[in-house]
Amino acid sequence: MKVVLTYNLKKKDPLKPADYFSECDSQETINSVVAALKKKGHFVEAIDVEYPELFSYFKNNRVDMVFNIAEGKHGRFRESEVPAMLDYLKIPYTGSKTFSLALALNKALTKKILKAENIPTPNCQLFVKGSEILSPNLTFPLIVKPNCEGSAKGINKTNVVYDKESLFEKVRECIHVYRQEALVEDFIEGKELTVGILENGSIRVLPILEIDFSNCKKSGEYFYSWKMKEFQGNAEMGMVPEFFCPARLDKEIEARVKDVAIRTHRAVGCLDISRTDIRLDKNNTPYVLEINPLPGLDPKESNFPIMAYAAGMAYDDLIEAILISASERTRLN
Ligand SMILES: Nc1ncnc2c1ncn2[C@@H]1O[C@H](COP(=O)(O)OP(=O)(O)OP(=O)(O)O)[C@@H](O)[C@H]1O
Numbered sequence: 471m472k473v474v475l476t477y478n479l480k481k482k483d484p485l486k487p488a489d490y491f492s493e494c495d496s497q498e499t500i501n502s503v504v505a506a507l508k509k510k511g512h513f514v515e516a517i518d519v520e521y522p523e524l525f526s527y528f529k530n531n532r533v534d535m536v537f538n539i540a541e542g543k544h545g546r547f548r549e550s551e552v553p554a555m556l557d558y559l560k561i562p563y564t565g566s567k568t569f570s571l572a573l574a575l576n577k578a579l580t581k582k583i584l585k586a587e588n589i590p591t592p593n594c595q596l597f598v599k600g601s602e603i604l605s606p607n608l609t610f611p612l613i614v615k616p617n618c619e620g621s622a623k624g625i626n627k628t629n630v631v632y633d634k635e636s637l638f639e640k641v642r643e644c645i646h647v648y649r650q651e652a653l654v655e656d657f658i659e660g661k662e663l664t665v666g667i668l669e670n671g672s673i674r675v676l677p678i679l680e681i682d683f684s685n686c687k688k689s690g691e692y693f694y695s696w697k698m699k700e701f702q703g704n705a706e707m708g709m710v711p712e713f714f715c716p717a718r719l720d721k722e723i724e725a726r727v728k729d730v731a732i733r734t735h736r737a738v739g740c741l742d743i744s745r746t747d748i749r750l751d752k753n754n755t756p757y758v759l760e761i762n763p764l765p766g767l768d769p770k771e772s773n774f775p776i777m778a779y780a781a782g783m784a785y786d787d788l789i790e791a792i793l794i795s796a797s798e799r800t801r802l803n
């Protein structure tokens with residue numbers, strides 16, 4: 471099969487903010503996906519979304535399947551750009567479609583759908599101007615997040631706030647720096663979990679990954695902040711979260727967490743693959759923070775491959791499983 475990998479390469483540009491390229495993929499990830507596809511016998515090309523002739527390439531070349539990990543270029547619908555172009559050209563691609571990608575990138579809108587489906591998600595309020603009245607439904611501590619970012623961009627330990635004054639200061643900073651609404655949520659203090667779903671005709675939930683930050687006290691970081699994601703593994707900085715996969719959960723809670731992840735995947739209309747971020751509160755209720763239809767696929771660093779390895783899959787098999795799921799779906803439609 472001729473497969474084209476679409477991606478955004480992570481670059482270094484000292485003139486850009488430190489988190490500017492955080493959502494993009496490293497050269498190692500791109501090389502690893504290409505190598506896995508080749509090993510499985512496919513003819514593979516890899517194209518950066520920045521390539522100026524992207525549209526002409528797809529218009530003029532026969533492509534059987536696009537393996538899409540592209541974050542896109544601009545704005546809050548960026549992850550839908552490549553899929554929209556491929557839909558227009560009737561070229562099949564792996565993973566979720568335009569609508570689900572755009573929806574999942576908008577945390578507040580996603581949470582409205584989760585609420586409608588009775589899926590627990592932290593109480594929240596969206597601040598557009600920063601002068602709104604704080605909703606009585608929220609309880610300190612709260613966390614402030616840009617509404618339409620990923621890779622924990624704009625989420626640092628100072629984003630967890632304990633009083634109104636620091637809340638509004640953070641909300642205004644978030645609106646100003648990220649030029650978008652600030653989402654404010656109850657901060658859920660319990661275990662951090664992430665749940666990988668990989669479709670293979672039916673929905674398959676991978677072993678749940680628990681990320682324990684209790685070893686990271688030296689760093690001052692205590693949740694999956696931008697700094698933690700960026701520097702995880704750096705022992706000098708004290709950024710050494712412990713991973714437990716499967717998570718240390720009793721059977722009943724494990725089943726509840728998996729059920730919530732499946733229902734989230736379905737509610738958002740994800741296809742082939744997704745990773746749902748969850749926190750347990752003190753009553754072990756699984757609160758969905760968000761769903762990632764394009765989870766990171768770095769073979770060493772990303773959460774999703776860790777879950778696949780725990781399920782006994784090698785990296786190449788994970789990549790092929792995504793491709794097979796998309797191919798089967800395309801064949802049946
Ligand atoms: N309501 C919350 N309660 C507790 N912790 C939270 C909450 N919201 C976010 N966090 C912490 O911040 C991290 C990043 O938040 P979130 O997953 O919403 O952002 P993201 O930028 O979309 O992340 P990703 O890197 O997965 O794309 C979470 O993994 C968690 O550690």
Ligand SMILES: [Mg+2]
Pocket residue numbers: 622747759760
């Ligand atoms: Mg997340």
